[in-house]
Amino acid sequence: MSSYVVERRTTVDAPADRIHGLVADFHEWPAWSPWEDLDPDLRREYSGAARGVGARYAWSGNRKAGRGTMEIVGDDPDRVEVRVAFEKPFRSTSTSTFRFTTAAGGTEVVWSLAGEQSGLAALLGRLVPMDRLLGGDLEQGLTRLRTAAATP
Secondary structure (H helix, E strand, C coil): CEEEEEEEEEEECCCHHHHHHHHCCHHHHHHCCCCCCCCCCCEEEEEECCCCCCEEEEEECCCCCCEEEEEEEEEECCEEEEEEEEEECCCEEEEEEEEEEEECCEEEEEEEEEEEECHHHHHHHHHCCHHHHHHHHHHHHHHHHHHHHHCC
16 A cells, blocks of 8 residues: 655635635536536536535546545635545545645645555556646646636
8 A cells, every 4th residue: 555645736816715715615616626527417416514514526427537526524714625535437535635825926725635545556656656647637726726716
């Protein structure tokens, strides 16, 4: 078994509470998440709290989108923590964390994804590191988050 952490950061020209609102509410994710466009027929289901701790999101889509669930398990003004569980195309769980810090020019947003790999995934992770697999997705998501935060 091996662990991984993928992390990217950017500065967003918007107050932290605006950005926090886009992250802590799964209904806002289609505006910025890098994975929402993988399947135009993606099926989404929201349950639990409307936003913040206890909010749940389930998706099911084509081979690229897969199937899984997310739940917000931590929510503070400077941090949102999401538990991610994939069912397809492979089983995995990870923690996605967003941190918001006041910075020159706006708010620094740090998005990290951490998890464990075992079996075949751990072997593949030696050949193609998770940073290489997911880093571009996090960068794309942060770019889209910057745009969404600038839109009233």
